[in-house]
Amino acid sequence: MERAGVAQTLLFLLVSLALCGMAIEAYFIYRLYNPEPADSASSAKILSDKCALPAPTRRPNLILPSKPVAHLTGGHGVHHGPEIMSWSTDTDPLLFEMEYKQGKIVIQKEGYYYVYSKVFFVEGSAFSHSMRLETPRDVWGDIPLLQSRKYSRKPGKEAHSNSYLGGVFHLHKNDSIFVRVRNTSQIVRVQAYENFFGAYMI
Ligand SMILES: *[C@@H]1O[C@H](CO)[C@@H](O)[C@H](O)[C@H]1NC(C)=O
Numbered sequence: 001m002e003r004a005g006v007a008q009t010l011l012f013l014l015v016s017l018a019l020c021g022m023a024i025e026a027y028f029i030y031r032l033y034n035p036e037p038a039d040s041a042s043s044a045k046i047l048s049d050k051c052a053l054p055a056p057t058r059r060p061n062l063i064l065p066s067k068p069v070a071h072l073t074g075g076h077g078v079h080h081g082p083e084i085m086s087w088s089t090d091t092d093p094l095l096f097e098m099e100y101k102q103g104k105i106v107i108q109k110e111g112y113y114y115v116y117s118k119v120f121f122v123e124g125s126a127f128s129h130s131m132r133l134e135t136p137r138d139v140w141g142d143i144p145l146l147q148s149r150k151y152s153r154k155p156g157k158e159a160h161s162n163s164y165l166g167g168v169f170h171l172h173k174n175d176s177i178f179v180r181v182r183n184t185s186q187i188v189r190v191q192a193y194e195n196f197f198g199a200y201m202i
């Protein structure tokens with residue numbers, strides 16, 4: 001009986017220690033991302049800003065990105081083409097020194113960019129997801145940059161998958177990048193953040 005009591009006390013102490021550790025860690029992580037908050041009201045604002053989609057172009061007092069960046073998400077109101085995906089503009093997409101035109105991100109500054117996209121889709125018998133480049137320097141149509149494919153031997157209507165693409169490319173002013181899929185009717189859009197497309201200069 002006594003040993004059980006000691007074990008219980010020890011367990012309680014260990015759990016308390018672990019919880020204290022986590023609290024201290026959480027505090028340091030918070031301080032790392034929010035150095036020197038002026039007062040509690042402003043730190044609350046910073047936290048609520050972090051939860052919302054950032055829109056640096058509309059909040060002049062927010063720190064601007066140092067390089068071009070774009071992050072777009074899906075949404076229920078978005079009308080895709082048969083193969084080329086469109087992205088939502090009503091949730092304040094993050095767009096800095098980049099333009100968004102009819103499904104395409106248009107580069108404003110030449111440089112090396114990390115480009116990425118994720119889609120959530122119904123497998124069907126086949127699916128493909130690619131990132132393509134359209135450039136005024138090439139008259140032969142668009143160029144594939146990244147691609148993933150999925151073939152299902154036993155096509156199940158209910159089978160869902162995700163596809164993520166990402167890579168670094170040298171892009172010029174007026175180049176545009178866009179996301180093409182086999183058939184946009186295979187894209188599942190339950191939550192806006194399940195389908196996304198973005199790029200940032202490295
Ligand atoms: C980019 O497009 C704009 C508008 O069409 C044009 O005025 C400009 O010369 C182009 N710049 C380059 C580097 O292609």
Ligand SMILES: *[C@@H]1O[C@H](CO)[C@@H](O)[C@H](O)[C@H]1NC(C)=O
Nearest residue numbers: 082083124182183184185186
């Ligand atoms: C895309 O899928 C829809 C629904 O399954 C179908 O009606 C349509 O014909 C497909 N489009 C192409 C280009 O295969």
